[in-house]
Ligand code: SF4
């Protein structure tokens with residue numbers, strides 16, 4: 216059985232509780248055991264200076280090392296930021312300095328061995344798409360889904376490690392019986408990081424990508440990142456208003472899409488919490504009665 | 508090697524619509540797309556317009572899109588780019604198109620570059636010797652050719668060409684870390700104004716596009732770190748960014764993690780929060796926002812990390 220130290224990130228415990236609940240539901244269904252890391256900090260999300268976030272992340276990596284487990288993330292940004300810190304901490308001199316300055320006081324030491332993987336990577340590399348396919352009871356037939364990765368699941372290459380990881384979402388989409396609707400913006404930024412600094416640009420990005428998926432005829436999009444979800448789903452109405460575009464495309468969290476195909480109750484996947492309603496997709500699947 | 512080039516042609520001065528012209532070329536092994544364009548101009552069509560001088564990746568002038576990929580034509584081998592015997596060549600985006608593959612990047616690139624004061628500023632004190640070590644990173648950054656590829660590939664510029672962009676910002680950073688320059692703080696304030704470094708989404712596209720390994724996205728992130736270290740969290744016209752950083756840092760420092768609700772309130776203020784109220788209300792009714800964040804166990808250790816680093820920053824600022 217696959218077992219992981221589960222780094223939830225802040226957002227799945229805050230503004231996207233449906234991500235947390237759907238992750239837990241899917242993990243249970245496919246036999247992935249999660250041990251939630253409670254005693255760890257926010258990784259800094261590319262906002263906090265690395266001088267502060269590197270020690271915080273070294274601490275997280277050390278805690279997982281102590282547990283003897285790889286870390287599982289459910290957010291592109293968590294993955295990218297902890298992944299980049301992990302790379303820097305491969306340097307022994309740097310690691311020793313961080314250990315001595317920050318971790319020792321707490322009786323901790325990071326030895327540099329922890330592996331950090333996003334849930335998406337675990338699903339494809341360790342659980343296997345074939346096994347997932349075998350568990351599908353409710354194939355998402357005729358549902359067009361556009362993948363959207365979030366920057367940190369595409370770049371930089373040294374943190375991503377394997378180029379093949381840039382095509383995993385498509386494998387999951389087709390594996391769940393849905394149709395992959397490719398969009399050119401799938402590896403671009405959703406706009407969330409500048410929601411405070413430049414809201415107009417942030418909303419323009421959200422509108423651009425959701426608009427592309429809609430124009431290409433997708434019924435929904437799927438994201439492995441709650442920050443992308445906040446901008447593409449949460450801000451979609453405002454993005455539509457600010458760019459005068461007609462949008463209205465539902466956005467799945469990755470485990471919501473999988474959970475639906477694996478026959479988990481949509482309520483348990485928290486789909487009622489999505490801001491853009493997923494009802495049209497459920498209707499297409501015959502899971503909601505057609506309006507009279 | 509026989510290759511067909513499908514080149515986009517347009518001369519805005521004479522009006523008319525853009526068209527596509529085909530040229531078949533017999534090329535020597537190892538030829539680049541730039542070589543091919545030169546050969547076309549010399550042997551077939553003297554009216555074809557394109558940019559490029561050195562043919563060696565030095566001048567940074569020859570950016571075009573080749574079978575979808577945007578980079579320097581003189582560093583692009585034909586045999587690695589050709590698909591089914593064809594290479595489609597299109598002009599670089601955003602910059603003002605002048606003719607065929609030629610563009611004028613004055614507004615797109617050079618005006619922003621100039622705005623960053625790309626020269627050494629001295630406070631008048633006698634020059635001190637600099638070490639090789641202190642110059643190492645500066646030297647790397649001096650390899651920048653101002654090809655603009657990082658800007659052409661930038662996700663933010665894609666929606667807003669008013670963004671300073673990675674090329675100019677990276678140039679600003681090159682002077683900030685130059686041990687001979689004495690205007691670091693002024694530069695940080697300038698680069699921290701709206702449309703500057705805090706408008707970057709750190710998507711790493713710029714780094715992927717840079718042909719000489721400057722890694723512009725990393726440099727922008729380094730510049731932000733430097734800014735925080737100096738206690739300058741944003742430019743004078745950009746107070747929202749500073750509020751966002753401070754609130755973010757405070758939340759993690761005090762509780763170990765983020766309180767998105769509080770950060771929005773602190774950053775946006777009452778009026779800004781009102782603007783977001785409809786979305787927030789909808790989110791609340793859907794049970795999306797956990798308003799009360801419990802403090803994490805281990806939060807005191809996170810706080811200790813903050814205090815140590817902040818004390819060091821303070822000492823350095825004196
Ligand atoms: S940083 Fe790299 S991509 Fe950007 S202008 Fe300089 S050389 Fe070109």
Ligand code: FES
Nearest residue numbers: 562564566567581
């Ligand atoms: S011709 Fe000078 S860089 Fe390509």
